[in-house]
Amino acid sequence: MAKKRKKNSGSGSSAVQRRAQIQAQAQLQSRSPQGAGGAPAGGAQSRTPSSSSTSTAGTSPKSVSTATVRTTTRTEASSRPSSTARQTQRRYTRQRVSGRTRWLIVAGALIVVLAIIGGFIVLSQQHSSSGARGSTDPEVLKTVTSVDSNLLAQIGTGGQKSPLKAVTNRDRLVGPHGKPEVFYWGAEFCPYCAAERWSLVIALSRFGHFSALPETTSSSSDVYPDTATFTFYGSSYTSSYIDFVPLEVEDRNQQALQTPNQEQQQLVNALNPSGGFPFLDIANIYMSQGQTVDPGLLSGLSQKDIAIQITNSSTSISKSILGVANYLTAGICVATNDQPASVCKASFIQAIEKQLPRAALAHSDSLAVNLTSLSAGLPPDNNSRQRHGYRTN
Template sequence: MSKGHRRRQQRQPAHAGPDPRPVRSEQRLPPSHGRQTRSIWSGPLPIVLALAALGLLITGFVVYTRNHAGGQPPGQESGDGSSVVAKLGGVSPALLDRVGAGGTTSASKAISGPPLRGAGGKPQILYIGAEYCPYCAAERWSLAVALSRFGQLQGVRLMRSGSDDAFPDTATLSFTQVSYLSSYVEFVAVETADRQRQPLQSPSAEQQHLLDTYSGGSIPFLDLAGQRTQIGSGFQPDVLANRSQNEIADSITTGDGPLAQAVLGHANVLTAAICRTTAGQPVAVCGSAGVKAADQQLR
């Protein structure tokens, strides 16, 4: 289990000042003899040409970076995430069974609070996080896989975590505009700040009370129908480094290495926890070998 993330502004690094001992350099020119002819290279032209060349180099570097980073520079991926979510929802049940808990342990614990229900009486899964938070970035991947087994996520956007935090620019999803269709559970998401740490969405009084009571304000925070809570992410975000959202989704769906083991293992653990809130429904999901194996990790 990864550590939770406090919602606070980090201290900015100090900037070094100018050199307190500047060195003065002078060069005495030789005496002039007769009329001099001024070269075109002695005027402003060399400076103009140098600046133009520098501009071309910068433009070339930006184009190269975009072409080698999924089409956009780090931190700027945004837009519709439906194709990525479709990949996550299409993970093979056989692959999930093979992964099981994936070597992860449960990041959630049982609580004795009142039941958390949606307007329709279904068990409610509450997520509170922030877009800048790298641990939230990791958690959303497993949560999206788990929720896709009980219903359909819509309105998910692509984004990256903050550039000034641990595991900077981690490719992830945003739940700011999410909606969820399910016959089994209700999903509510609150993203409290954007990737620049500016206020985004505010928890309700009840949600803030749950956050303060069970996590002391740490994010990501999950409340699973008032039966279990989770503080922090289920795995370290470093396995997601230097990848785009599509690359991560492809690795997950193919079971590629440590990344898939971490994301899918934690997704199975989350699924097992959700199954406890739905009385084991749907049976095809809750009765699967991978979920049963992951259920052994719940304490």
């Protein structure tokens, strides 16, 4: 009986050892990467304590540590990208950088282009504000060169005083093409010239056509500064009835612009001895000097603003500009013997003609003066203050 109990005791000791080995093996697997998620939980090693498991459980800590390091190293090595993968990644990175660089170059070029465009816009606005010559808005040009005859008839004289005076005892003024000449003497800086040009352009457009008529403004430092207007410098006009000869003697800065020839200077000296601006001679039959349209009416208005108000018969601008234009039209009709009839035979023009004074002309046609605007001749008088007698300063 004693022997039997001893045998059972040894068997129990053996079972305890096996359990300890199994626990040691489980602890070892939990420490290793495979134990964490490498080998399946239901694998053969975890189910049956095989001899290899027993051997592993019985190994020393040093051998276990070595096995763990080797397993970890293999895992890290497998997680590193291969050489091909690294090359692909570098190529992709370079492509991304290259693409970004191209977009940056494109964006920079766009910024430069926009800056250049903005600079041109600013410069154009500066030129416009400083009164530099430029192209007249086509709509404005159309408005002033094709005023409805019904509107002109409705305005009549507009309650304005006639700006025309009779020229006495002078030969008929004939232009470069043998037609009655309308001679204009003005300056771009002059605000009174700026106002008169509106009426003169409207009147002349009834006898011919402007194919070019630049815009500008009067001087910024004179009375009625920056009055919106046109300039006859650089203009182009054709007519079957009259020769229009304009001279813009000075620019906005009162610098010499166009020089009169000897005959033109003699005419100015005879009929406009002060040399003041503006001066208009209609074939040596009628002339006007100084203000014809009040530039104060146009103060602060743009070309387009003025053009719009001209078409409204109830405005002071319309009555003033169109009233003076009708007076000038009637004076030119006298010079052309009422041609064209479609313009000069209108009842309101005939009524105005009857109000105009008449004077006898000299009888020597051979002495008729032939003026041209581009010939070289005597320079204008340099005494600006005397010549610009309208000045208030």
